[in-house]
Amino acid sequence: MTVTYQVGGGGHLDIDFWLSDPMNMALAKHYKQSTGTASITAKKDGRYEYCFSNVMSTIADKVVSFNVHGVMYVSEDEHMAPVEREIRALAQGLQAVQDEQEYIVVREKVHRNTAESTNERIMWWSVFQTLLLIVVCAWQVYYLKSFFEVKRVI
Structure with a gap:
């Protein structure tokens, strides 16, 4: 087994x-x-x-x-037909191919989940960077405006 x-x-x-x-x-x-x-x-x-x-x-x-x-x-004796031996060999090969295919399907699921997770993290990082860029731009405009304001001392 x-x-x-x-x-x-x-x-x-x-x-x-x-x-x-x-x-x-x-x-x-x-x-x-x-x-x-x-x-x-x-x-x-x-x-x-x-x-x-x-x-x-x-x-x-x-x-x-x-x-x-x-x-x-089942013991293979000399009375077994060559066709029967070939059928058993083909059945074992087919089972090996089926096992490999199931393994590949599971691996594909794991890789797809990893790719989707990475894609989601990249999206949220891009949103954060965009918001940070907007905040920094607004702060720079405000700061530069303060340079050009006329300050009078009374």
């Missing part, structure tokens, strides 16, 4: 992950990771559990994309 995951949004883009066997023994643990893969070979029958935890950052919600793949190994 293989579990792949990626945090697509929220907080510092990190999450805790663990995978345990039917006896509740931890087979894989990842702490504060943004992406990860855990592969195991099942030695026992029963329910294997995987869990994502956001305990270290309970304030920020997280968006997690994950895939779980199970492969049943």
